Amino acid sequence: MKTIKNSKRIFLDYASITPVDSEVEKEMVRVQKKFWANPSSLHKEGEEAKNILEDARVRIARILHCRASEIFFTSGGTESLNIAILGISQGVTFDSEVPKVTPWETPHIITSTIEHPAVLEPIKFLLKEKRAEVSFVSPNEEGIINPESIKKELKKNTVLVAIQHSNNEIGTIQPIRKISNIIEQSPTPTPLPKVEGARHKPHLLVDASQSVCYEDVSIERLGADMLVLDGIKMYGPRGAGILVVKHGITMAPIVFGGGQEGGLRSGTENVAAAAGLAKALEIAVQKREKESKRLTTLRYYAIKKILTTFPNTSLNGSLENRLPNNINICFSVLDSEFTVIKLDTLGFAVSAASACHTLSLENSSYVINALDPSNSSGQVSNCGSSSLRFTLGRDTKKQDIDKLIKTLKMIV
């Protein structure tokens, strides 16, 4: 154990956060030094800052196959998702010039039971406040949402379908394109009051934060109406997110002020963060193919090795439809929180579930519980509280996996 303790720590929690790429850091420092002015100012300094901001928007739009004016900068994935969910459910425009659009008394939302808390919590809020009806769709045992189950829930007052591109805990990739097609083909619901450009179908919101380093998540390819990315999940800036909203979607802001970002997100723009997001996204795309291949191989290797080394283990979520960097194993008898801490003292940063629910008092994963077939059969399994998530990143090497397994042998 001495050798492990003295060696460099091994970080296997890249799904919770990624370090800032050194190129991104350098670009942000450069922009911050040179273009520090307020982009809303009329003078040269303001205009130069504005140019950097708009250049970032154009570069991001190019990658996501949308218009620059459809890109909105926010303070992160959580804010992006909240703007999308609360903004569209409100169904009103802030501008008093435009007629208030409330197509139905209560809007209807379809989402899955394994979404990130940044999706589930604003939806639960709307539900509690009786401002929305909600259908929660369950995944199958492999953690995949069946597009047909979405089809069944579509109603004439459905305004929003919110499905993540991939799950933050178990890494399963959802059939977004198929879901999009189903929504497109659904019978046109009662048309909205006629507002120029308004779309007469439920809007598909896709959180692609976890996927962007491994999958092409362009709006066009996915057939999404709204897309969310987060700087922290793509080796980019902290406190910085992207929300894509396709033209013609009517939504209300949730924060009010100077009217920046087309009125949808008031507050002085973080120019360096926008430049950092563009840079991080460009690097992610550039590395995507090679990294996906490399980590997929490593992931298969690790999963096979763990499942064969340890008895009574199983993989949480699909083996095939899965992010290249996600390994989530149920160890049956082990207490996940204890093991995370134990592994930590032995030099490994891993996770039990996700770092994203600090409010949750339960020591069990709602995602893993949602896919447990025993939940319905009455038989009790404890995968929800005895699973470990290992998520790989740009610095992960094969020997890290070997060291992990060696160390796990000492604990399990």
Add this chain to the structure above:
Amino acid sequence: MKTIKNSKRIFLDYASITPVDSEVEKEMVRVQKKFWANPSSLHKEGEEAKNILEDARVRIARILHCRASEIFFTSGGTESLNIAILGISQGVTFDSEVPKVTPWETPHIITSTIEHPAVLEPIKFLLKEKRAEVSFVSPNEEGIINPESIKKELKKNTVLVAIQHSNNEIGTIQPIRKISNIIEQSPTPTPLPKVEGARHKPHLLVDASQSVCYEDVSIERLGADMLVLDGIKMYGPRGAGILVVKHGITMAPIVFGGGQEGGLRSGTENVAAAAGLAKALEIAVQKREKESKRLTTLRYYAIKKILTTFPNTSLNGSLENRLPNNINICFSVLDSEFTVIKLDTLGFAVSAASACHTLSLENSSYVINALDPSNSSGQVSNCGSSSLRFTLGRDTKKQDIDKLIKTLKMIV
């Protein structure tokens, strides 16, 4: 004109934004490199990031004379003000365990007509949605709010009094302590339903963003219940703000998710920005006395020189109760937007009104219009569209003012 064109540009728009202090930048880069993990993670990397975050909170609390647990990190001043205004007006707690506290059908808010758009716009939203009654208090000719005018408006359903510490356009400093005393002494309104720690009086929200580099804005000194600061106004990080909420105040979040920041502000914390805010605030306090003296002298010099050099000019706002760095002059006949652009081509970054209303189509300052006595007398003055704001900063020197006046002579 050639000499001016070739010389270094002179930035006199520090009220719109300040550059990032080099010490702050250095600190943020250091933290970002070393403590990049997710502070909600259980492992060593997460814990170390959490420690930096909490250390920043403690350091800020020490300066603002409040408890660390009363400090909330946000994405900026606009978000902080929105959380305070929308959160308190909702009057409910998100936690379903706590009884819903809706003391009166419609809460009442008192604010002034010269607040920042980040205060006025969320309030107008509540008004439009019939979720609040609002009293707008006007300042006197000098841009000062009379505490007695607040007293007159206090009602039994008043939940919030939102008054800025100093105005972003004309720099006038409001008598916050006196306003606080009046609220304290006001007859206790109908008590709230008994919730442990709930305060039975209207809450005073103070935006001190523009003041913090020049004035002691501690919660204790001001007698405020909620306080807002913004990184961009204190040579600090972008996309980073502070909201202080005193214990015992019940409020609902406006963004939902992982429950970070005590549930009030979900979203992965920006650790480097928090460290940057603490550093920026410490530097601001350390430089405060000396910079205030230096800039006050410079301000008096500039105001006197401008008023004596140019006929038909007047100072907007009080000469005495004014931020050391704010000079706002009405030039009577000049078109402010044209002059800003003209000065820009001659090497000066100045502002007509504020950079903070990009939505506003009017080329006139609502702040300056609000103090114009001719508005009520029926006589028309055009100070709203013919005023210039020069705001000084750490790099401003006497010769900058002299050059400005020399250049203004060529234009006016």
